[in-house]
Amino acid sequence: MTMTAKSYIEKAIREIAKSLYAAEGIDFKVERPPEGAAADYAVNAPFLLSKMMKKAPMVIGGEMALALTAYENVAHVENVKGYLNITLKSEYYKKLIDTLLSEESFFKNSLGQGKKINLEFVSANPVGPLNIVSGRAASYGDTLGKILNLSGYKVNTEFYVNDFGRQMTLFTQTVEARYAHLLGLEAHLPEEGYKGDYVIAVAQALKDARGENLFDMDASARAAIIKEFSLGYMLHSQKETLKKFCVHFDLWFLESSLYENEKKVNETELIFQAISAKGYFYENEGAIWFRTTDFGDDKDRVVKKQDGAFTYFMSDIAYMANKKNRGFDYIFNIMGPDHHGYISRLEAIIQALGYDKNDLKVILLQQVNLLNEGEKMKMSKRAGQFVSLDDLIAAVGVDAARYYFLMRNYNSHLDFDVALAMEKTDNNPVFYVQYAFARLCSVFKHATETGVDINSMDFHTVKFEALEKEEKALVLEMIDLPAAIKEAALKYSPSVLVQYTFDMVSKFHTFYAKCRVITDDAQTTAKRIYLLKALKKSLTVAFKIMGITPVESM
């Protein structure tokens, strides 16, 4: 954990606020000043303190500015209308770039303090290929996990597989009907079955693997075989898609394992008993209800149906208990907006289990509206109408797809025009970012070709005094990357990092247009190679988090 420029200033401001005004815990910002201000950082603390102290911001600003000048790495402070405009010393910036290049820990922060997070996302039913909505969840969750890991949390990613309920049964029946068709037999697709053609592929694979005699055995044995096969097939297909999409899950958790695990234990039954004993359950009209209203839910919920079967909700209770028993401090759930009504139920669960409500964090990833040339498409898995993630990847590529999803904040509705996405590939913003990487690789290549050995260069003599405007801008962006990662973690927003990377790259393109790297002047060449090495490192880190490929030539 290295100190960054922002955290250095933050610390200084806190110390000054405390010593001058005995103020602690104020929530000021360290940001970039507006265009035109001759400073590297701006702090709004005087405004906040002015309220507490009942003194004008200008006066407080003046006092604080004076105190700041005593700090070792501060080069210049100006009090502008109550803003503290700060510039740090160039040697300090140089030192930060040195650290960026030499220490992996430069990009990390300690926000999480080693707490363990279970991060569940996608969790699509194993009854069809992953669609675009899952694609958004997959890229979001994967990147968020990496951001949280860099922020001092220990994150485990998890995919919950609903292999136990009615949907699975329906799917099994649909496969069976399709299988029958392949054998030339009469069979009706279930009323609410899955209409998509992909089911035929499942049936074909079933026929290839298990032969044509499944109808010779009795119905329940056949259903069991088809279910097992279909589940395996769909899981495999989903895993392949996610692998292609560079999304990794530490654990694929089967709902069915909550009913019968390797030790032949029915966890769900045990949890059911345990919570019954706590008195949160009651019987009504032949069903068992969970008094979730005790925890702020609108109404109570059924956990055991009249027919004696547990509901999916009971599974979720057992699943939550299972996660907590595995030692996770925080349970993160990334869900679609159609699940928002479910949050209060999950909160009821975690509290009934005896944990703090704040151990649960539900992130609602807003919907993806599918458009085709401006017209709205309705997606339905059962009706077989959707755009699969595989199709999307095939059309625009993994990088473009991931970047597109990550650009948007999680709570913004996302319009996805399929036709536009396909044809707009050329000016997808991801290329702007990747192009920068390719460009700087090309400079290194050119250096080598002209006899400049970038690996044995001595950068100790590099000085940051009198940096060109474009060089300085690039430096400022690079040293703040750790702060961007931290902010992204605080806000659960990978889009912060995407925006940041874009800005950093933009500074590079400007620099590139203005400053020639390989020059006759050895000092200048060394300095610029040094900057590009730092940029290469920064981009490599950022790309890795976002799951974007650093291409060396385009």
Next chain:
RNA sequence: GCGCCUGUAGCUCAGUUGGAUAGAGCAGCAGCCUUCUAAGCUGUUUGUCAGGGGUUCGAUUCCCUUCAGGCGCACCA
């Protein structure tokens, strides 16, 4: 009816724990390649921050309200 999300430039979106002139990309217009990749750079045009009220020295940001779009309110998962 109740609840959740959203409404910012022609389009797609940032910004929202109240603070300096509201920002990007795309689209449009005008320039820049005998020199490390022009998938780039530079300049330029565009806003009743959905409407109305309130709190404040100060509101796109907070409160109330109206309108518009989406979603949810199962002994389905």
